[in-house]
Amino acid sequence: MYHKILDKVGQLNTPCYCYDLRLLRSTLNAINHEIEGFPFVVHYAVKANANPVILKEIKQAGLGVDLVSGNEIKTAVAAGFGPELMAFAGVGKSDWEIEAGLESGIYCFNVESEQELEVINDIAAQRGMTAGVALRVNPDIDAHTHRYITTGTAANKFGIDLPMLDRVLDRAMEMSNIHLRGLHFHIGSQIMSIQPFELLCNRINSLLQHYEDKGIIFEMIDAGGGLGVDYEHPEENKIAGFHEFFDVFKRCLNVRAGQKVHFELGRSIVAQCGVLLSRVLFVKESSVKHFVILDAGMTDLLRPALYGSHHKIVNLTSRESELVTYDVVGPICESSDVFAHDEQLPVTQRGDLVAILSAGAYGESMASTYNMRSLPQSVFFE
Ligand code: LLP
Numbered sequence: 177m178y179h180k181i182l183d184k185v186g187q188l189n190t191p192c193y194c195y196d197l198r199l200l201r202s203t204l205n206a207i208n209h210e211i212e213g214f215p216f217v218v219h220y221a222v223k224a225n226a227n228p229v230i231l232k233e234i235k236q237a238g239l240g241v242d243l244v245s246g247n248e249i250k251t252a253v254a255a256g257f258g259p260e261l262m263a264f265a266g267v268g269k270s271d272w273e274i275e276a277g278l279e280s281g282i283y284c285f286n287v288e289s290e291q292e293l294e295v296i297n298d299i300a301a302q303r304g305m306t307a308g309v310a311l312r313v314n315p316d317i318d319a320h321t322h323r324y325i326t327t328g329t330a331a332n333k334f335g336i337d338l339p340m341l342d343r344v345l346d347r348a349m350e351m352s353n354i355h356l357r358g359l360h361f362h363i364g365s366q367i368m369s370i371q372p373f374e375l376l377c378n379r380i381n382s383l384l385q386h387y388e389d390k391g392i393i394f395e396m397i398d399a400g401g402g403l404g405v406d407y408e409h410p411e412e413n414k415i416a417g418f419h420e421f422f423d424v425f426k427r428c429l430n431v432r433a434g435q436k437v438h439f440e441l442g443r444s445i446v447a448q449c450g451v452l453l454s455r456v457l458f459v460k461e462s463s464v465k466h467f468v469i470l471d472a473g474m475t476d477l478l479r480p481a482l483y484g485s486h487h488k489i490v491n492l493t494s495r496e497s498e499l500v501t502y503d504v505v506g507p508i509c510e511s512s513d514v515f516a517h518d519e520q521l522p523v524t525q526r527g528d529l530v531a532i533l534s535a536g537a538y539g540e541s542m543a544s545t546y547n548m549r550s551l552p553q554s555v556f557f558e
Contacts, residue, residue: 191472204237221442242440246273300353319364362400377428416444450536473506496523
């Protein structure tokens, strides 16, 4: 995509997000290829990137959506997703968001506490409606990822603790305006090994058996998302390890007849198709460092500042072969506004164009207007 960006560069205002729609389509095809013939339903986690052009591609590929706010519900409806493919998750849903979910007729609320279940039942009863529900279980599995994006251990705020599940499930079964569809799990994000997913399957299997012994068979299981992407070698590994990921569930999960397994993938669908394009404003030196100062900052891509995560950086315009070690930083008045420490780049000058790779997920969607900056624009390449 780089040469296409450079062809169009006169028309681009930086910083901006550039998306490779061909790569997005290949990624979606890879997913559809893996799930074909299996009772699997893939929802796209809209929080990763809610850009309408991206959503249109995802809808065309036939995926559903995983939503976490009333505004995401509205966005998904506007993008044409059908309610039967919508799940609404989140540990704190406001009443108006629950109403928005009911009005849209969404397939499933992923419910995280007994109190939330009661509130949904009440709001549904007031409207003479029934809410489809999956109980989000905290499976107490450590996904060995960044502490800010691990979700499935008992110390996290997410899900219903295993020892309390029986009680909440009994309550759900007796509520007149709740239709219990199944159980929901999500153990974390940017998970690079399959072992946590194997542990998750084992946990799900024992829960399915436990409830089957009580005469309960769920219509669905939602295994969440979390498949990681290669931030260090994005050009070599453009498409995430969907084969290995789905293979775990094909091998390890004891799916009952007629039961569907849902997934909620965000990052692995959109991360690699997006780069953040930025222009070098200044190059400066201190007694110990060389700095490249970009016009993009943590307001455009928060991940490095928030999680200390590293995205590969490419200078698209330098013709130099000599490499220099730079700290690549943004213009925001925060010391954490650093994209990379000690990054090796060819000799870089004011005016050079730089691409920060693997920025399609949790990039544009986490952008802010801090320092009264403008939100980054987006452009698309076929
Ligand atoms: N399902 C649930 C319930 C989730 O909380 C999430 C992500 C997903 C699915 C999608 O997970 P994925 O497939 O994208 O890993 N901003 C962070 C990531 C936060 C993830 C939040 N939940 C980052 O930039 O790394």
